[in-house]
Amino acid sequence: MSSIQKIQEEIIDEFSMFDDWMQRYEYMIDLGKSLPLINEAYKTDDYIIKGCQSKVWVHAQMEDNKIHFTADSDAIITKGIIAILIRAFSGQSPQDIIDADTAFIDEIGLKEHLSPTRANGLVSMIKEIKLYAVAYQTQLN
Amino acid sequence: MLDINKIREDFPILKREVNGKPLVYFDNAATSQTPQVVIDAIVDYYSTYNANIHRGVHSLSQEATDAYEQARIKIQKHFNAAQSYEIIFTSGTTHSINLVSSGFESLINQGDEVLLSALEHHSNIVPWQMLCEKTGATLKVIPMTQSGELDMAAFAKAVTPKTKLVFVNHVSNALGTVNDIKTIIAKAHSVGAAVLIDGAQATPHIKPDVQALDVDFYVCSAHKICGPTGVGILYGKQEWLDKLPPYQGGGEMIETVTFEKTTYAGLPHKFEAGTPNICGGIATGVGLDYMNSIGFDTIATYENELLTYATEKLIAIDGLKIYGTSKEKTAVISFNVGEIHPYDIGTILDKLGIAVRTGHHCAQPIMDFYKIPGTVRASFSFYNTMEEIDIFVAGLEKAVLMLS
Numbered sequence: 001m002s003s004i005q006k007i008q009e010e011i012i013d014e015f016s017m018f019d020d021w022m023q024r025y026e027y028m029i030d031l032g033k034s035l036p037l038i039n040e041a042y043k044t045d046d047y048i049i050k051g052c053q054s055k056v057w058v059h060a061q062m063e064d065n066k067i068h069f070t071a072d073s074d075a076i077i078t079k080g081i082i083a084i085l086i087r088a089f090s091g092q093s094p095q096d097i098i099d100a101d102t103a104f105i106d107e108i109g110l111k112e113h114l115s116p117t118r119a120n121g122l123v124s125m126i127k128e129i130k131l132y133a134v135a136y137q138t139q140l141n
Numbered sequence: 142m143l144d145i146n147k148i149r150e151d152f153p154i155l156k157r158e159v160n161g162k163p164l165v166y167f168d169n170a171a172t173s174q175t176p177q178v179v180i181d182a183i184v185d186y187y188s189t190y191n192a193n194i195h196r197g198v199h200s201l202s203q204e205a206t207d208a209y210e211q212a213r214i215k216i217q218k219h220f221n222a223a224q225s226y227e228i229i230f231t232s233g234t235t236h237s238i239n240l241v242s243s244g245f246e247s248l249i250n251q252g253d254e255v256l257l258s259a260l261e262h263h264s265n266i267v268p269w270q271m272l273c274e275k276t277g278a279t280l281k282v283i284p285m286t287q288s289g290e291l292d293m294a295a296f297a298k299a300v301t302p303k304t305k306l307v308f309v310n311h312v313s314n315a316l317g318t319v320n321d322i323k324t325i326i327a328k329a330h331s332v333g334a335a336v337l338i339d340g341a342q343a344t345p346h347i348k349p350d351v352q353a354l355d356v357d358f359y360v361c362s363a364h365k366i367c368g369p370t371g372v373g374i375l376y377g378k379q380e381w382l383d384k385l386p387p388y389q390g391g392g393e394m395i396e397t398v399t400f401e402k403t404t405y406a407g408l409p410h411k412f413e414a415g416t417p418n419i420c421g422g423i424a425t426g427v428g429l430d431y432m433n434s435i436g437f438d439t440i441a442t443y444e445n446e447l448l449t450y451a452t453e454k455l456i457a458i459d460g461l462k463i464y465g466t467s468k469e470k471t472a473v474i475s476f477n478v479g480e481i482h483p484y485d486i487g488t489i490l491d492k493l494g495i496a497v498r499t500g501h502h503c504a505q506p507i508m509d510f511y512k513i514p515g516t517v518r519a520s521f522s523f524y525n526t527m528e529e530i531d532i533f534v535a536g537l538e539k540a541v542l543m544l545s
């Protein structure tokens with residue numbers, strides 16, 4: 001099992017403790033509130049992903065062959081999901097990120113947020129994460 | 142008096158659940174729900190007399206043509222147009238506006254001015270910007286006030302002999318403001334300018350009389366007045382429709398075609414190239430009949446009660462700010478609560494089965510005016526209830542608690 005998969009399993013375990021959507025959302029909102037996700041310097045139009053309704057900013061940096069992501073959003077629920085995605089993908093190798101999927105989001109009951117018709121920028125954010133991984137992988141090769 | 146229980150029975154969708162909760166549909170300004178009579182008309186058309194119109198000698202084609210032309214006459218009567226051929230079927234408000242704006246390319250010149258309001262939907266901004274880019278005409282904006290009303294003094298000053306066209310919505314979709322279009326039309330006519338009124342948000346609540354208004358063009362969408370999607374209405378005064386060139390070429394819109402020259406058909410066919418949305422046009426007439434059977438005065442009175450009740454309950458919520466507080470408004474409430482993002486509120490409400498719109502409502506200039514990214518918009522229809530407003534307010538309080 002890759003370490004991304006392990007983290008995803010942990011997240012699924014954590015969410016399995018909640019019995020209803022309210023508890024899940026309250027947890028996500030807390031995640032969203034507690035995490036200072038991105039250096040303010042990167043909250044500019046260069047790093048923005050336009051999701052129409054909520055804005056998402058993503059920044060990536062390679063250190064010791066691992067990609068470190070930081071991100072933020074102006075909507076708190078979006079930010080909570082970002083916190084979960086960052087936990088799963090940040091600090092991982094480009095190849096592992098390229099190979100990873102996001103099915104765990106379904107399993108924790110947040111599938112609707114990653115639907116391509118949601119105007120929240122998350123789908124584009126995952127695409128961006130994967131693109132960064134492909135770009136850094138090319139550097140490594 | 143409106144028999145709300147009976148009316149709700151007419152709308153099958155109102156019985157469904159969303160996320161395990163009874164649906165509370167407060168996104169009526171985006172699209173209205175469809176009564177059973179309209180659904181039946183659609184099924185009946187495809188089950189019994191589906192045929193192409195204006196072309197066949199056979200019975201089905203005659204029946205379909207008759208029903209389609211009857212629908213045009215219903216629409217004519219509804220809007221009190223002088224002639225049925227002044228009613229053009231389109232695919233929606235957006236299509237209606239583009240038909241007129243592209244027609245004006247040959248009637249507008251460099252140095253001319255066209256005037257639009259600060260309250261417009263993107264559909265009533267972008268086509269005119271394109272017109273101005275092509276012709277070199279200048280686009281001028283009628284400013285708005287904090288309450289979301291048009292600044293009529295500024296409007297009066299902006300109208301000059303250079304003004305050729307004025308386009309304003311009858312009701313703002315983002316704020317619900319009812320604009321004083323009668324005054325706007327009269328003032329524009331005093332300098333010979335043509336006026337297009339975007340009635341997309343007015344027609345669900347108000348029955349406009351195009352002759353009394355003396356309006357040149359009035360446009361709306363069937364899907365906001367209990368009809369199907371993909372059908373729009375363009376009313377145009379005959380003298381203007383005669384001046385505009387055809388919009389698209391094709392079948393239906395011609396009189397004779399040779400490779401040397403085509404002569405165009407008369408109104409309304411000149412603007413209706415190709416096979417139209419026959420079923421949709423017929424169903425639009427049925428939707429209008431349905432609304433008229435309830436009565437627009439009854440609808441307006443009831444919706445105003447919903448608006449007053451909801452407004453009173455909402456302003457009691459700490460930190461809630463309503464955008465659009467004009468004296469005359471339709472049953473639309475646009476708001477934010479404190480610093481909470483509208484998207485977050487909309488997401489929690491959806492979990493509770495409550496459908497509202499969040500975002501900029503295709504009216505970014507209004508959001509820029511208030512310096513906000515967007516709002517939550519609850520918009521009511523005659524089939525909504527006071528109990529639904531209670532559920533919505535309780536849901537909103539819950540959302541605010543979670544998100545604060």
Ligand SMILES: Cc1ncc(COP(=O)(O)O)c(C=O)c1O
Pocket residue numbers: 170171232233234235236262264265310312313314339341342362
């Ligand atoms: C004021 C206004 N104008 C134009 C439109 C566009 O209508 P349609 O998308 O049906 O063409 C809308 C729809 O929301 C509207 O509210």
